Each structure stands twice: as C-alpha cells, then as structure tokens.
Amino acid sequence: MMIDKLLGMIFPGELHCLCCGSILGSRRRYPICDDCIGKFGWVTENTCRICGKPLAKVNEKRGICYDCSESERTFDKGYTCALYGLYERALIMDLKYRDKSYIARALGLIMADRVLAEDEGGAGPAWDFVTWVPVSKKRLDQRGYDQAELLARFFAEALSEGRGRSGLDAPALKGLLERAKDTAPMKDLGIAERRENVKNAFKMKRNAVVKEKSVLVIDDVFTTGATLEACARALKEAGAAGVDVLTFASGGDHRGRSEDREE
Secondary structure: OHHHHHHHHHOHHHOEOOOOOOEOOOOOOOOOOHHHHOOOOEOOOOEOOOOOOEOOHHHOOOOOOHHHHHOOOOOOEEEEEEEOOHHHHHHHHHHHHOOOOOHHHHHHHHHHHHHHHOOHHHOOOOOOEEEEOOOOHHHHHHHOOOHHHHHHHHHHHHHHOOOOOHHHOOOEOOOOEEEOOOOOOOOOOOHHHHHHHOOOOEEEOOHHHHOOOEEEEEEEEEOOOHHHHHHHHHHHHOOOOEEEEEEEEEOOOOOOOOOOOOO
C-alpha cells in the first residue's frame, strides 16, 4: 500500500523511542527503549480464559474475570498484549488523538507477536479473515484515518510475513463491518449503559464473505468488551462460524470499573 511506503519513509520510531523520545542506539524489533518497554504491563500469564485480560488475584483460581463471569460473551476468545496503564494509554492517545498514525505499525507488530506466542507447537489460533471495529464517520473525518484499521492492517502484514507459520496468514478485509448508528462516548457510561449504547450499532456489509468462516476482530482497548461483543454479534448473525477479538491493551479485572474506547 502507498501509505505503508510513506510511513516507512517518515516513521520516527526507527530512530526514537515512541514513549520517551530518546534516541535508540540500534535498530530493534519495537521502537521502544529498554527502560520504557520494561514499564509496560505485559500480559503473559494468569489471564481470563474467555476475554484474555489479566486476572485479579482473587479470580486466578477459577480462571475467569468479573466481567466474563457476569456476562454471556458473543465472541469466542479474546487476546490482549498489555494492561491499560500509563505507558499503554499514552501510546494509544497519541495514535488516536495526536495524529501519530505511525504508532500503529509498532503496535500491530506487537499484537502479531502476541498471537504467534499462542501458536507455539502449531496448536494456536487460526482465522480466515481479520477485520476491525470501524470508527464513526465523524471521528474518521476528524482524524483522517481509522486507528483500528491501521492496527489490523499492520497486524495482518506482520502475520503474513510469516515467520514460518503460514497457517496464521489471515488477510485484513475492509468493509466487513460498518456503524449502523452513532453512539455516545463510552467513558462516562456504566456497564449496562455501554451495552445498550452499542446495541445494534454495527451491521455487516458483506455477509456472504464470512459465512462459515472464522474471523478475528481488532481494536485498540478492551475493558467491558461491549463494543467488541456488538461486532461479534453482527458477524455471527451473518453466519460466521467463530469470532475472536484482539486488542493492544486491556483494562484491569475490577468489578464495575472500566474505560472503554470512546467511539
């Protein structure tokens, strides 16, 4: 894609840390310095078996978070890379609100590595297609890009580069989902209000494409999961055999406390 070439020419993360701006002494897999990358809350174990968020100590034994224990999920399995803390939030805010679209390349690569880590031994997840939670038209006009789409495309690109695992090669398909209505910002809503806010908010544009297929839906942040559930419901109603979800960051396992994406 032309955008890939342009981003590759101007991508400042090749030289500077995306978090603190310090000069990187050598090229590395992620454009984040050692000091900053050590401050991320990487999700590696003790995760919810349904949504994938890190579990509170009290929930580790049963293996399911508060939200999933109180909700019937429409998606099948969730994955995330890091807890939504100070450094993770700063990167996502830069990507979404400060015109730093190049950050999506690094986050997409991190997300691909997270999924590939699940595939050790070839028994990990596999999907036919990758898609994303579509931004509203208003937000798209304001930003000039859909950050979830960029994450999905860079994720799929990293996956297809293969690293020897062709079974995980899943193309990113544009136009599978679209917003059927405008929704209120999620940050000031309770859990029940969030679910009502996104009820019937998404619809399919290409039903036949997903029939009996497995789909991965990508977004930036997972907290209650209301938005991703609404997307999964639309996909399954269109005939998708399975729907998993993947985000860069996830909220913590706290009853009744969350901050979902704001679209």
